[in-house]
Amino acid sequence: MRLITSFLKEGKGYFLPRAREVPEKALYLKIWPETNVWLKRMETYYLKRADNEVVRLNLTGLGFLRLLRVLRVILL
Numbered sequence: 216m217r218l219i220t221s222f223l224k225e226g227k228g229y230f231l232p233r234a235r236e237v238p239e240k241a242l243y244l245k246i247w248p249e250t251n252v253w254l255k256r257m258e259t260y261y262l263k264r265a266d267n268e269v270v271r272l273n274l275t276g277l278g279f280l281r282l283l284r285v286l287r288v289i290l291l
Contacts (some may be wrong), residue, residue, distance in 0.1 A: 238291045246287040254280040 218224055244251070256268045257277045 237288060239278070243287045243291055247283050248289060250280055250283045254284065 254277070257272065257280060260267050260269050260272045262272075
């Protein structure tokens with residue numbers, strides 16, 4: 216049964232090689248398109264600059280944006 220579902224015969228791993236497909240960049244950028252813009256704004260935040268586009272650095276928000284970037288590929 217394990218071989219039919221593309222798992223290893225030994226039973227030690229649950230890695231699916233078919234899950235490694237990455238869709239075209241133009242396709243996955245259509246899901247949450249503002250993610251990259253806000254991620255760039257958060258990553259370029261500097262405390263002593265007056266022209267920051269983000270009010271303050273929020274590590275939770277930064278982590279959430281990184282999660283969205285990964286999830287949009289998984290979603291497809």
